[in-house]
Amino acid sequence: MANLGRGVTDLKLTPSDIPLAGDDLARFETSFEHTKEVWGELLEENGNRLQKGNLSLHWMNTEGSAWNKSRVKPSSRGLTLMDINRPDVYGTVPKIAPHRKFASRGSIRDQYLNRMPDVSDYTIMDRDEVWADNVETLYEEAVARQWKATTDVPWDEYEDIVKLPEDIRLASAQVATFLTEVEFVAADMPAKWLYHIPQDFLEVKMFMVTQMMDEARHQEVFRKRAIIGGGLLHASPGFEWALKVILEAPNHTMGSFMLNLLAEGMVLTIFRSGEMIAPTQLDKEIFRLTLQDEARHVSYGVMQVKNYLDKHPDRAAATEELHRFADIAEQVMLTTLTEPTVIEPLAVLLGGGIKYAETKGLDGVAKLWDMLISEYLQRCDRVGLDRHARCTLPRTAPWAA
C-alpha cells in the first residue's frame, strides 16, 4: 500500500489531514547533518573571525575579476541587459553550465565552488535546450510593457457591458471564462522548468518570470472581466487535455513548442479576434493589452524551438521527435478548438448575436480557423519544422469543408 503513495491519500484530504513533513523532515535533517562538515566549517571560520573583531576584506581583492576592465554605459533607453552583456566576461553565455551553484556568471567564483552545495534540480545544463537569441530584448520589452489590470482598463465604463444584449453578455463572459481556464498554464509550464535551469542562463530564467507575471495579469483581467460582466460561466474538459500536454511534455522544448508556438500562437489570434469583436471599448482595451504580451511569448517560443533544432547535434532525430510530439499536440489542441465553450461564443460575437451565430458567426469562426492553422504552419516553417504534409489539424473548419 505504501507504494501507492500520497496521491491516493491526497484524494481523501480534509482540512484536518494536512500532512506533517514527517519522513521528509527526517531526510532533510540527515542531509544537512551530512554536509555540516562544509557549512559548519564556514560558520566556524566566520564566527572565529567576528569574535576577534577582524575583517576578512578578501572581497576587495579583484584578481580574477573584470573589475574596472569592462566599463559599461547605459544606452538611450537606460541600462539594459544588452548593455551589461556587451563585455564578454558578463555576456558570454556558456554552452554548458559549468556547475549547479547560485554564483553569478562573471563573478569571482571558481575558488569557492568546492565549498558550495550543488542544486541537484538544476538539470538543464545545455544552453540550447532553453536559449533564444531574442531573450534579452524580450525580457527588457516585457519589463517595459507591463501594465496593471486594476487601473489600466477603463473599468469605470463597466455599465457598457451591463447594457449589452443578454446573448452578447453571455458570450463575452464565456470567452473570458475560457481564457481564465487556459491562461495560467503559461505560468505553470515555465514555473515547472524554471527551477531546472541553472543560474548561468539567467536571461532565460528572467524572461520566464515575466511570462509568469504576464499570465498572472491575464488570469486577473479575464476573471475581473467575467465577474464584472455578470459572472464566470462554464469550464471545459477539452481545454484541460491540452493544458495537460503542455505540463507533461517530455522536455522543455516540446513544452515550449506546444505552449508558446502552438497554444499561445492560437490564443494570440483569439486575442486579436477578441479586440475585433469586442462589444465595448473596455473589452477592446483588455484585448489590446493582452495580445501584445502573448505576441512576446510566441516570439520566444519560435526563436527557442528554432535555436534547439539549429544547435542540436542530431538535427534529424530531434526534428523527428518534435514531429512525433506535434502529432499528438495538434490532436489534443483540436479537442480544445472544437469545444462549444470557445467556438460558440466566438460565433455569437462575430455574428453580432445568437440570431446570426450559425450563419455570419460560424463563417467568421471559419475564417479564424484558417488563420489559426496558416499562422501555426508559418511559425513551424520559421523554426525549421515543416509540418505542411504532416499537420493533423484540418486546414478548414469542419463545417466549412
Add this chain to the structure above:
Amino acid sequence: MGSVATKTSAKGAAEESTPFPSLSWFERLSALMKDNLEHYKKLGYCDCVADFCVTDGGPKGSPWIARVTFDAFEVLNVEDVGSGKTPTPDFMLEGSLETWRAMIESISDGDGRPALDQTINYLSHFHAPMNVTSDDPLRRDLFYRYNQSLQSFISGSSAFDTVFS
C-alpha cells in the same frame, strides 16, 4: 503632398490642417509622440520599422507608402518609400484611401478613441479592408507586440485636422 494648409476645423477654431496621405501627416504624429513621451513610456518600448501604405494614395491611384522607424518611445525617421523599397520593413499596414479616411475621421470624432470597428487591429484582422503583410511571421508579430503603441500613434491624429487629397 508635404504642405501644411490652414483651414477652419469642425470645432470652429482656425487650425493647421495636414494633408493625408503625406509625410507631414506622419511627421506630425511623430512630433506628438515626442510631446507625449510619458504616455509612450508607460506603454513601453516600440522597436520596429513599419510601412504605412495607402494602396491608392499615390499618383494615378498607385500605392503610397510612408516608412516609419520606431525606436523605444519615439520615431527616428519618416520617409516616403514610394511603391516599396528594400530592405523590407518589419511589416506593412495597408488599406485604401477610403479605409484610412474612415478610420482617421472616426478617431477624430471620438477625440482619439476610434469606434469599435475602426481600430487598426479590427480593420486588418481578416485581411480586409486593411491588411498586415510581412515576409517573416516573427516580424509580422511586431504589429501585435506593439499594437497598443501603434494604435496610440495613429490615434494621435485626433489632435489636428486632416484634409484628404
